[in-house]
Amino acid sequence: MLRLRQPTHGYAVRRELLSWRAGNWTNVKPGSIYHALRQLAQEGKLSTLGSQGSDQGPGRTLFELTAAGETEFRRLMDAALVSVDMEELGAAIAFMDALPRAHVLEKLREQRRRSAEVRDQLIGMTGDFPGRYAPPHATDLLELWGSVFDNPAGWTGGMIERLEAGEYRMPD
Incomplete structure (x- = not known):
């Protein structure tokens, strides 16, 4: 979010x-945002640009992404775009328009392959399941x-079809 609105402060993020109602599709807690900004600044992934005055309380520290922060953003996006974890994938989809279309397509094809692989592995286990002490309906779980x-x-x-058809604005 900071990458989209930089320079900005924690309250704006x-x-x-x-x-975006991010609390409904992720575990982000408001207090963790400020902690994450301080931590990222400490790690050199954000730089501080001073404070912005506020008539609603103390000044707000302005942050912007550093080159190391951009590298970390790309690394996290690549991992999330191929993830079978819905929270991670959802976060990546929310920010996919920051990456080149061909790159996103490549990662989403890998994600689709991985999801199908996990599905096939689980379904494939039904022949060997249940174990000696598992209830007979355990195969239903698989x-x-x-x-x-x-x-x-x-x-x-x-999503791949929509991207291939040119939907959504991408940086390239």
Whole structure:
């Protein structure tokens, strides 16, 4: 978020994330935003540009991304775009327009392949399941878990089609 609005301060990042209702699709807590900004500045991924005055309280520290921060952003985006974890993938989709289209397409194809692989592995285990002490309906769990990965595999296919058709503005 800071990357989109830089230079900016923690309150603006928090307000923007709340407007996106990020609390519904991620575990971001308001207090953790300020901690993360301080930590990223300490790690050299953000630089501080002084304070912006506020009539609602103390001045707000302005931050902007450094070259190391941009590198970290790209690394995290690449990992999240191929993730089978919905929270990570969701965060990557929210910010995918920061990356070149061909790069996002490559990562989403990998994500779709990985989701299908996990689904196939889970469904494939049903023949060897349940174990000696597992209840007979335990195979239903494998089918349930496997079907969970059908959705992202199918959804990602639709996103790939939309990107290939030129939908969404990308930096390239």
